[in-house]
Amino acid sequence: MSLLKESTREQQSKLAEYCKTGIVPELTGILEENLHHYRRLVFNIGIDTIETAYPITYRFLPDEVWDKLVYEFYAEHKCQTPQVWRMPLEFYEYCVEKDIQGKLNLPFLNDLLYFEWLELEVHTMDDIPYPSFDTEGDLLNNLLAINPEHKLVKFTYPVHILAATELEGKEGNYFLLMYREKESGKVQCMDVSILYAYILEQIQNGLTLHAVLTDADSLFQINNFEMLKEHAINFINDLKQRQFILGFLNA
Amino acid sequence: MQLKDNKHIGIGFRKDFSEELLDSTILKPAFIELAPENWIGMGGYWKKQLDKAAEKFPISCHGLSLSIGSPDDLDLDFLYKIKKFIKQYNVQIYSEHLSYAKCDNAHLYDLLPIPFRKDAVEHIIARIKQVQDILEMPLAIENVSYYTPVAAEMDEATFISEIVNGSGCNMLLDVNNVYVNSFNHNYNAKEFISKLPLNKVSYIHMAGHEQISDTVIIDTHGEAVIEKVFELFEYTTALLKPVPVLLERDFNIPELEELQTELTRMETIVSKTWKKEHVIA
Known part of the structure; x- marks a missing residue:
């Protein structure tokens, strides 16, 4: 009172x-x-x-x-x-x-504002415990450990790629992976395709890369598993180099 | 609070110079002070900086958003977050402003003057007691600078004294704020200080300000401490037991050497009046 x-x-x-x-x-x-x-x-x-x-x-x-x-x-x-x-x-x-x-x-203003906020949020958000992982493993059949301090978001406008003055008429489906480097705390941004956004989302959900690709092959009507596998492995290796994919989750 | 190197003078930990402070030996504060609002829930680079700072210096906390004088209810969820932060960083002093920063369910992020009234005194005493019960430590309440009174029915010194004495809290005496208010409201700063509950002063703030007209000084924390405030500080410390002293510098940050010069000057003043004390209650 x-x-x-x-x-x-x-x-x-x-x-x-x-x-x-x-x-x-x-x-x-x-x-x-x-x-x-x-x-x-x-x-x-x-x-x-x-x-x-x-x-x-x-x-x-x-x-x-x-x-x-x-x-x-x-x-x-x-x-x-x-x-x-x-x-x-x-x-x-x-x-x-x-x-x-x-x-x-x-029409791109919400995306632009959210992109700017996201950069601040990823830089400052509370620390998230890293998973326990090994550096050696089977890329296709072991569960992958990913940097937990990240956001994977969909935009309608490519606000993370183009200047604000160039956004008009660029409506579409755009995906951004934004993550925080463990040691430096720097925020990194990466434009990813819808296919790779799907792969990352499913890995995050606890599927092996092989299982994700099997689903993706039919879902995206690629019908060429070997080609998909080759591209996906290159993508994952790139993310390993960028230290977003940390390694292989410990059982 | 156990202070570094048996000194008394600390400095506000600001992101603008945190790296320099942590990596160099130019600035040698006895402790650092930070606003918990600016650090709670923050991870990544800034959390690492904070953890480094906590390894190097004792930390005191000076809150911004508790809004002890607000008509709104206390934000208990926020208060428990502060409690957790205080425990995590072994904070021995937690202070807040005798003002309000939230009203009608809206945060304003600045310090508004409370009407100097009896019902406000009683309202704030009850809230300070609640805060102290939850935190399980005394709160130090700071006299704020203000640019206009609002609906006052008593003088500022009486208002502060009744709250401090009635709640059993400590007082953070901001010497610069006394100077600013004495200028803006045309009263004698030393007489004002003599009316305060000096036995309850557990902490001192010093800062710079900006005179923007013949009649108004704004408490900016963006300038060096002026001579008259140093004089008032010397006068004040002679009336007090040894307590930690904090230099606030939030904007227009100079070279660290300049800040250290101010710290050294304050240390010289208190070393004359307080002699050598090791541990400050």
């Missing part, structure tokens, strides 16, 4: 609302000439945090469009996370919920 009087709560609420919207409230006993510092300081923290998280979108959108978007987000949205560095995720979710891409006629 709160011990605050309603009048005190109301004063606090009005000041907070002013910081969000910039609409000057009626407050008691204030230095009116100093009130704007709170709006400025609060708003600057929000703007800096969002612009740092979304540098591509920030540069791409015209200033007046960006400023209006950030202003409306701050005024309308109630930030839920106590950790300001996680707040940009709420900005992305706000843009999706409010269909900002539809309103701006930029």
Whole structure:
């Protein structure tokens, strides 16, 4: 039970609302000439945090469009996370919920924002324990150990390949593998085809490469297992070199 | 808190200079301070940096988002995360701001002034006690800089004292904030300090600020500490038992040599007034 009087709560609420919207409230006993510092300081923290998280979108959108978007987000949205560095995720979710891409006629905006957020998330996300693995094994028939600190995502626009100015009309199915290098903590991005995205997803689900390829051969109507196997092994070896495939899971 | 090399002065651990701090010997703080909000749940490169820092320095925590003065309920889920973090990094001091940063279910990520009122005092005392019960350690509460009072019914020093004395918490005395407020609200800084519960001060903050007009100073943590704040610091430390002292520098980070010069100057001041203390409660 709160011990605050309603009048005190109301004063606090009005000041907070002013910081969000910039609409000057009626407050008691204030230095009116100093009130704007709170709006400025609060708003600057929000703007800096969002612009740092979304540098591509920030540069791409015209200033007046960006400023209006950030202003409306701050005024309308109630930030839920106590950790300001996680707040940009709420900005992305706000843009999706409010269909900002539809309103701006930029059908790739959600993908672009999500791509930028993902880079931040993969870089900072909590450590995930690595599986126990051997470096020697049978590529086709042993279960493969993969770097657990990764995201495999589908985009409708190739936001991870092309500049924002080149995305119009490029609608399709695009897959991105984004992972964090264990030692350096650097984030690596790799464009993968739908076939290879399927292979990675199934390996992650606990199938051997042989089993995945058997399924993929019919699912994708390739009907040439040996050719598929050759390409897939090259792909997997490439991922081993990149240290995304770690080796072979211990039984 | 067991401080390094029997010194007293620490520095805020900022990502902007974490690598330099960890890899060089230019900066020699007795401890480092960090905001748990900026590190909880973070892995990868930054987790490695944090773990390295924890091996090298004692850590104190200075929170940003607990929002002790908020009309909203305390975020207990978040508080338990802080508790886990404090335990994980063997943190001996956890401080927060006497302000609010969340209201009407929205975080604002800055420090808003609480009305200096009796009901707010009682509200905050109850919340501090709840926090201390959950954390199983005392909270140190910081006097904040503010640019306007809101609906005040008592003076700032009385507000702070009643909360500290009523809750049994410790006080983090931010000397720069006292200076900033004394300038902005036209009061005598030394008189203000003398009215505070000085026996409860367990921690001191020092920082730089920016004067933006004839009547307003903004507490930026982006400049060097000015002479008048050093003078107030010397005056203040003479009134206190030995406690850890922290230099906050969040923006406009200078060469580490400059930061070390400030640490050294503060150490020189406290070594005169506090003589040689090894362990600080």
